Amino acid sequence: MFGGVSRVLTGRLIREIIRWPNLGGLGGVSSWRYFVLTHFGTRETRMKSTVEQIRARFDNDVERFSNLETGQSATIDAPLVLELISQAAAATNPGAKDLLDVGCGAGNYSLKLLHSLPDLNVTLIDLSRPMLERAEQRLRPLTKGHIEVFQSDVRDLDLGEARFDVIVAAAVLHHLRTDAEWEAVFAKFFKALRPGGSIWISDLIEHSSAAIQEMMWRRYGEYLVGLKDEAYRETVFAYVTQEDTPRPLMYQLDLLRKVGFRQVEILHKTSVFAAFGAWT
Numbered sequence: 001m002f003g004g005v006s007r008v009l010t011g012r013l014i015r016e017i018i019r020w021p022n023l024g025g026l027g028g029v030s031s032w033r034y035f036v037l038t039h040f041g042t043r044e045t046r047m048k049s050t051v052e053q054i055r056a057r058f059d060n061d062v063e064r065f066s067n068l069e070t071g072q073s074a075t076i077d078a079p080l081v082l083e084l085i086s087q088a089a090a091a092t093n094p095g096a097k098d099l100l101d102v103g104c105g106a107g108n109y110s111l112k113l114l115h116s117l118p119d120l121n122v123t124l125i126d127l128s129r130p131m132l133e134r135a136e137q138r139l140r141p142l143t144k145g146h147i148e149v150f151q152s153d154v155r156d157l158d159l160g161e162a163r164f165d166v167i168v169a170a171a172v173l174h175h176l177r178t179d180a181e182w183e184a185v186f187a188k189f190f191k192a193l194r195p196g197g198s199i200w201i202s203d204l205i206e207h208s209s210a211a212i213q214e215m216m217w218r219r220y221g222e223y224l225v226g227l228k229d230e231a232y233r234e235t236v237f238a239y240v241t242q243e244d245t246p247r248p249l250m251y252q253l254d255l256l257r258k259v260g261f262r263q264v265e266i267l268h269k270t271s272v273f274a275a276f277g278a279w280t
């Protein structure tokens with residue numbers, strides 16, 4: 001067994017060394033120190049982007065995230081998942097009045113949900129002020145409900161108790177780092193939902209088995225090359241390595257149950273992406 005694991009790790013190490021020169025933009029940190037920290041530390045100590053760095057990246061990416069159909073081409077099946085989540089939320093909570101969109105970006109998910117659940121009150125949370133401004137501007141004409149906007153890290157914000165019927169969190173939770181953060185944020189979501197309320201998550205995920213992760217990651221790389229080219233694959237892989245700490249789908253489903261959700265449901269899973277939900 002350990003032979004298999006070490007073969008996978010050695011393979012990964014060799015590949016990382018080969019593609020290492022592509023990981024640019026490292027500021028004042030020496031490349032080798034950065035390499036060691038990002039690849040040999042624990043999940044918590046690996047040097048990843050700070051909240052400030054993540055905010056700055058998204059501040060400059062508003063246009064891309066304002067396009068429902070093509071904005072997230074690096075995410076496999078993004079338009080399908082948007083459709084599935086909005087329909088699942090409407091089917092689960094047809095009388096919903098209050099929606100919370102966590103890491104709302106330019107508002108794609110709220111926008112879609114307002115077509116199935118009109119006149120919702122919408123609460124938007126994002127690190128990035130320009131993203132929130134764009135989201136509010138796009139949503140304002142679509143609802144008679146009120147729109148509340150919070151520029152905050154979701155980890156830091158008190159979401160209150162029994163305030164929402166539906167929560168969506170799309171392509172954002174992979175920025176959570178430690179187990180304690182994941183659990184605290186999921187528990188906060190549970191507390192913030194009314195009885196019968198639901199949460200819907202779509203995100204980059206990891207696999208528990210190193211061999212399966214390896215295989216799925218290779219397939220994702222092939223998808224990116226097919227979409228554009230090898231340079232694009234390397235760019236996407238570089239920012240995932242730099243910025244993201246995704247967790248397995250099963251880890252997240254177990255955690256949703258652990259913090260109190262009664263039922264969980266998988267809507268879609270393809271290579272390193274999944275869409276799923278839970279209700280109280």
Ligand SMILES: C[S@@+](CC[C@H](N)C(=O)[O-])C[C@H]1O[C@@H](n2cnc3c(N)ncnc32)[C@H](O)[C@@H]1O
Nearest residue numbers: 058103104105108126127128153154170171172
């Ligand atoms: C990949 S975009 C997705 C936007 C939107 N959910 C969508 O699917 O179109 C991720 C968004 O999450 C925000 N974000 C990242 N980490 C966050 C955090 N810890 N708290 C709140 N927002 C965060 C980013 O600023 C960015 O706008």
